[in-house]
Amino acid sequence: MLARGRRTTRELELRLRRREPDMTIVTVALERLQASGLLSDHEVARAEASSRLRRGEAPARVRQTLRSKGIAGREAAQAVAEAVADDAFDELAACRAAIAKRMRSQSSLEPAVAYRRLIAFLQRRGFGGSTMRTALDEYFKSLPVP
Numbered sequence: 001m002l003a004r005g006r007r008t009t010r011e012l013e014l015r016l017r018r019r020e021p022d023m024t025i026v027t028v029a030l031e032r033l034q035a036s037g038l039l040s041d042h043e044v045a046r047a048e049a050s051s052r053l054r055r056g057e058a059p060a061r062v063r064q065t066l067r068s069k070g071i072a073g074r075e076a077a078q079a080v081a082e083a084v085a086d087d088a089f090d091e092l093a094a095c096r097a098a099i100a101k102r103m104r105s106q107s108s109l110e111p112a113v114a115y116r117r118l119i120a121f122l123q124r125r126g127f128g129g130s131t132m133r134t135a136l137d138e139y140f141k142s143l144p145v146p
Contacts, residue, residue: 006044009034010070045071045079053080053089056098061126095127095135103139111140 001007001015009030016026033039045066052062059080066076083089102121106114115136122132 006047008041008044008070009039041071045075046082049079049083050087053083053087056094058091058126091131095131099135099139
Protein backbone atom coordinates (compact mmCIF):
# COMPACT_ATOMS: atom_id res chain seq x y z
CA MET A 1 0.00 0.00 0.00
CA LEU A 2 2.85 2.38 0.72
CA ALA A 3 4.29 1.77 -2.75
CA ARG A 4 1.11 3.16 -4.34
CA GLY A 5 1.13 6.46 -2.50
CA ARG A 6 1.54 8.40 0.72
CA ARG A 7 -0.41 7.05 3.66
CA THR A 8 -0.75 8.27 7.21
CA THR A 9 -0.44 5.93 10.16
CA ARG A 10 -4.19 6.13 10.71
CA GLU A 11 -5.04 5.30 7.08
CA LEU A 12 -2.67 2.35 7.09
CA GLU A 13 -3.99 1.15 10.44
CA LEU A 14 -7.57 1.16 9.15
CA ARG A 15 -6.59 -0.83 6.07
CA LEU A 16 -4.56 -3.35 8.05
CA ARG A 17 -7.38 -3.84 10.55
CA ARG A 18 -9.65 -4.95 7.72
CA ARG A 19 -7.25 -7.80 6.94
CA GLU A 20 -5.99 -8.56 10.42
CA PRO A 21 -8.42 -8.29 13.36
CA ASP A 22 -5.65 -8.82 15.95
CA MET A 23 -4.69 -5.29 16.97
CA THR A 24 -1.35 -6.31 18.48
CA ILE A 25 -0.11 -7.55 15.10
CA VAL A 26 -1.24 -4.32 13.43
CA THR A 27 0.46 -2.22 16.12
CA VAL A 28 3.74 -4.12 15.79
CA ALA A 29 3.66 -3.75 12.00
CA LEU A 30 3.04 -0.02 12.23
CA GLU A 31 5.80 0.45 14.79
CA ARG A 32 8.25 -1.41 12.53
CA LEU A 33 7.34 0.75 9.57
CA GLN A 34 7.77 3.91 11.64
CA ALA A 35 11.10 2.74 13.06
CA SER A 36 12.44 1.94 9.59
CA GLY A 37 11.40 5.37 8.30
CA LEU A 38 8.93 4.01 5.76
CA LEU A 39 5.95 5.52 7.59
CA SER A 40 6.09 9.13 8.75
CA ASP A 41 2.98 11.18 9.40
CA HIS A 42 5.05 14.38 9.30
CA GLU A 43 6.42 13.64 5.83
CA VAL A 44 2.98 12.67 4.54
CA ALA A 45 1.42 15.81 6.01
CA ARG A 46 4.16 18.04 4.58
CA ALA A 47 3.93 16.54 1.08
CA GLU A 48 0.14 16.55 1.09
CA ALA A 49 0.00 20.17 2.28
CA SER A 50 2.41 21.32 -0.39
CA SER A 51 0.53 19.45 -3.10
CA ARG A 52 -2.87 20.77 -2.10
CA LEU A 53 -1.63 24.35 -1.80
CA ARG A 54 -0.21 24.16 -5.32
CA ARG A 55 -3.61 22.95 -6.55
CA GLY A 56 -5.25 26.10 -5.20
CA GLU A 57 -6.69 25.05 -1.87
CA ALA A 58 -6.48 27.49 1.01
CA PRO A 59 -4.49 26.64 4.15
CA ALA A 60 -7.64 26.21 6.25
CA ARG A 61 -8.98 23.59 3.86
CA VAL A 62 -5.63 21.79 3.76
CA ARG A 63 -5.51 21.61 7.57
CA GLN A 64 -9.04 20.18 7.57
CA THR A 65 -8.09 17.55 4.99
CA LEU A 66 -5.00 16.54 6.95
CA ARG A 67 -7.07 16.19 10.11
CA SER A 68 -9.49 13.91 8.26
CA LYS A 69 -6.54 11.73 7.25
CA GLY A 70 -5.61 11.21 10.89
CA ILE A 71 -2.92 13.87 11.33
CA ALA A 72 -3.02 15.57 14.73
CA GLY A 73 -4.18 19.21 14.72
CA ARG A 74 -0.88 20.70 15.82
CA GLU A 75 1.10 18.59 13.35
CA ALA A 76 -1.31 19.49 10.52
CA ALA A 77 -0.95 23.19 11.30
CA GLN A 78 2.83 22.88 11.40
CA ALA A 79 2.94 21.03 8.07
CA VAL A 80 0.75 23.66 6.42
CA ALA A 81 2.84 26.48 7.87
CA GLU A 82 6.03 24.84 6.56
CA ALA A 83 4.48 24.34 3.12
CA VAL A 84 3.27 27.95 3.00
CA ALA A 85 6.71 29.23 3.93
CA ASP A 86 8.69 26.89 1.67
CA ASP A 87 6.46 27.34 -1.38
CA ALA A 88 5.94 31.10 -0.80
CA PHE A 89 2.18 30.56 -0.92
CA ASP A 90 0.12 33.72 -1.30
CA GLU A 91 -3.50 33.14 -0.31
CA LEU A 92 -4.77 36.26 -2.10
CA ALA A 93 -3.02 35.29 -5.34
CA ALA A 94 -4.42 31.76 -5.09
CA CYS A 95 -7.90 33.18 -4.52
CA ARG A 96 -7.55 35.46 -7.56
CA ALA A 97 -6.42 32.51 -9.69
CA ALA A 98 -9.36 30.39 -8.51
CA ILE A 99 -11.78 33.19 -9.38
CA ALA A 100 -10.31 33.68 -12.84
CA LYS A 101 -10.40 29.97 -13.58
CA ARG A 102 -13.95 29.54 -12.30
CA MET A 103 -15.28 32.57 -14.18
CA ARG A 104 -14.17 31.12 -17.51
CA SER A 105 -17.06 28.69 -17.25
CA GLN A 106 -19.50 31.12 -15.65
CA SER A 107 -18.99 34.26 -17.70
CA SER A 108 -22.52 34.14 -19.12
CA LEU A 109 -24.13 34.49 -15.68
CA GLU A 110 -25.53 37.70 -14.27
CA PRO A 111 -22.93 39.39 -12.01
CA ALA A 112 -25.02 38.91 -8.85
CA VAL A 113 -25.49 35.20 -9.54
CA ALA A 114 -21.80 34.75 -10.41
CA TYR A 115 -20.82 36.58 -7.23
CA ARG A 116 -22.96 34.29 -5.02
CA ARG A 117 -21.67 31.17 -6.73
CA LEU A 118 -18.07 32.33 -6.45
CA ILE A 119 -18.47 32.95 -2.72
CA ALA A 120 -19.79 29.43 -2.20
CA PHE A 121 -17.01 27.97 -4.36
CA LEU A 122 -14.27 29.88 -2.53
CA GLN A 123 -15.70 28.94 0.87
CA ARG A 124 -15.56 25.28 -0.12
CA ARG A 125 -11.92 25.82 -1.07
CA GLY A 126 -11.26 27.18 2.43
CA PHE A 127 -10.50 30.84 1.70
CA GLY A 128 -11.11 33.36 4.45
CA GLY A 129 -13.74 36.08 4.28
CA SER A 130 -11.42 39.07 3.94
CA THR A 131 -9.34 37.33 1.27
CA MET A 132 -12.45 36.43 -0.71
CA ARG A 133 -13.90 39.91 -0.39
CA THR A 134 -10.69 41.58 -1.58
CA ALA A 135 -10.22 39.24 -4.54
CA LEU A 136 -13.89 39.39 -5.58
CA ASP A 137 -14.00 43.18 -5.34
CA GLU A 138 -10.88 43.40 -7.50
CA TYR A 139 -12.30 41.01 -10.06
CA PHE A 140 -15.73 42.63 -10.38
CA LYS A 141 -14.27 46.17 -10.48
CA SER A 142 -12.05 45.13 -13.38
CA LEU A 143 -15.02 44.03 -15.48
CA PRO A 144 -16.25 46.42 -18.16
CA VAL A 145 -19.50 48.15 -17.25
CA PRO A 146 -22.23 47.50 -19.85
